[in-house]
Amino acid sequence: MPQGVVKRCKRILRTFLWGGVEGHRKLAWIKWDVVCKPKKLGGLGIKNWNLFNKALLGKWRWRLLREQNSLRVAVLRAKYKIPSYGEPVERGGKMSAWWNDILRTCFENSSLCWFDSAIKRKLGDGKLERREGRLDTWSWEPEAEGLFTAFIWRVLWGRLQTKENLKRRGIITGDQLVTCVFCNTDEESMKHLLFSCPFAAQVWNTYNRWIGLGAALPHDCWSHFPQHGLLFPNKKQRLGAQTIWLAITWSLWLHRNRVVFREWIKDAGKVFDFTQMRACNWLRVVSKNFCSSLYEWTQL
Structure with a gap:
């Protein structure tokens, strides 16, 4: 060629x-x-x-x-x-x-x-x-491959377009604000935006109450994701938990962008509603045994 x-x-x-x-x-x-x-x-x-x-x-x-x-x-x-x-x-x-x-x-x-x-x-x-x-x-001699999505791949590499990353790349300069769009206090790093921000914490706490999870999870992505899966020894439960984890991070990121670019009002309840809907739709695709309706899924 x-x-x-x-x-x-x-x-x-x-x-x-x-x-x-x-x-x-x-x-x-x-x-x-x-x-x-x-x-x-x-x-x-x-x-x-x-x-x-x-x-x-x-x-x-x-x-x-x-x-x-x-x-x-x-x-x-x-x-x-x-x-x-x-x-x-x-x-x-x-x-x-x-x-x-x-x-x-x-x-x-x-x-x-x-x-x-x-x-x-x-x-x-x-x-x-x-x-x-x-x-x-x-x-x-063949090689095996793992499973990643493009979004979670960028999250694990720390390459989302947060204000901290944009500043590091020289796209945000001078006196431009780099504070989090949700709390308007701390610098908008990926770790803060998805895990440690009080707004994100509301979403994660709602999730913990929904499934009855009482464990405290770390704020570092590389620790948060695997530890989240280890809390569920059953393979089917682990698949469901990891799918919800992806849905939460994706929904937080989309909500952040809509607040920034479409002037949406920040709403943790709306983020979690979208999380449940996305996780339900995704599980229908990745799990052959998942047959719950959205209503049944949200009433767990």
Whole structure:
């Protein structure tokens, strides 16, 4: 894949993620290398086009190893004089640009070649000794991924557009106020806005009374979210609690934006009503066993 195409694809993805429009760039809150990391490593799992291009080329080496009797592999072996065990014997020369890309990407002269580190050779049937390599097979070592939403991902990274973050980025300057829109007292950091602000505390306390929870939770996001889940040993209850946690933080953030940009009157009761509605709708999607109506759900 030409580098120009790769850059164009990355530009489209960035514009979509950060909410920009064609020809107008919006502020990127997290490095693109982090965005492209797997979800279990704190990224969003968005496709890294350079790596994707490498994977497409690697697929052809995989075919050389696995599809010993296919016509396309036979043609490649004859054209490029590849021995039966899959390693090429010639580089450069009259070979096509496509094949040279495969050689450069997937047959690196290094013990740390990405392709070699991702496959495993099985001798014979796993019990017999290998004889002339004819019984050998190959397997790919897969990677697992976790589950994140784009919003909770930004919360955990501390990259919401709070006034504190905007000030740090130089967007809010001089004498512009950076106090919380809810309490008008403390600086509007993400930790304060979602957890320690008296307004947010009203919403969390209403939630605690709703489900009968009496534990005091920390104000730090990285501690608040996992500890919140640990309070519920049952898997179904934990899924429900974590969904409500996401609904509360999302509803607080949306309410903050509506107070700022639409001049809404701040109302903790309204935030919690929206929380219950959103959590109910989301649980219908993520849980096969959830069948409560909104009324039944709010009367827990």
